[in-house]
Amino acid sequence: MLFSRAIKNAITGISLLVSTGSFAQNEDMKNLPIGQPVPMMDHKLESLDGKSTQLASLMGEKGLVVVFSCNTCPFVVGSDNFEGWEKQYNDLNKFASDHGYKMVLVNSNEAKRNDDDSAEAMKKRAKDKGYTMPYVIDKNSVLADAFGARTTPHIFLLNTKTELIYTGAIDNKVDGKRTSDENYLKNAIEAASAGKEIPTNSTPPRGCSIKRVKK
Secondary structure, eight states: HHHHHHHHHHHHHHHHHHHHHHTTTTTTTTOTTTSOOOOOOOEEEOTTSSEOOOOOGGGGEEEEEEEEOOSSSSHHHOOOOOOGGGGGGHHHHHHHHTTTEEEEEOOOGGGTTTTSHHHHHHHHHHHHHHEEESEEEOOGGGHHHHHHHOSSSEEEEEEOOBEEEEEEOOOSSTTTTTTTTOOHHHHHHHHHHTOOOOOBBBOOSSSOOOOOOOO
């Protein structure tokens, strides 16, 4: 049993490395510049109730947290080696709300839209996990392409002018060699809501590559 568990942990570890490696294939994608307005705030995204919505309509008093996410990536849902960032989503949503920001999850995995990232699978995931924020469909990965979103998850924090003020990872907890916890997103929200300079406004995103349809 211990042997089989060791094999399972090794496979999961390899899966995480492969997931991160697949992200590296998208390194040539453009990066949105910090301090500049993001594009496509009025682009129509499909809500899980079948209606359309836009990032512009989801903005909070201080801004918006955009999280590119999915239903299956071990960086999102967790594994034997990492608890997964999804477990923090509702807490992050409350933290953001308490500081004047709203939060939205965006699923851009178009290549898996007829499978694990279908609308029905998203509805089930949102219900099972009790998501407290909107979970929307980015058809054909259009928004992900415009933002240069690479991974699940990949964070984009916007102010009320729709300017990008932080992008990257939620925190550094996936790094087993870290000497201390760095809550990048919470630190950015807290600083920005207080009118202070964000200590770290960009970090490398960590996660599985967004599954785009090859063109």
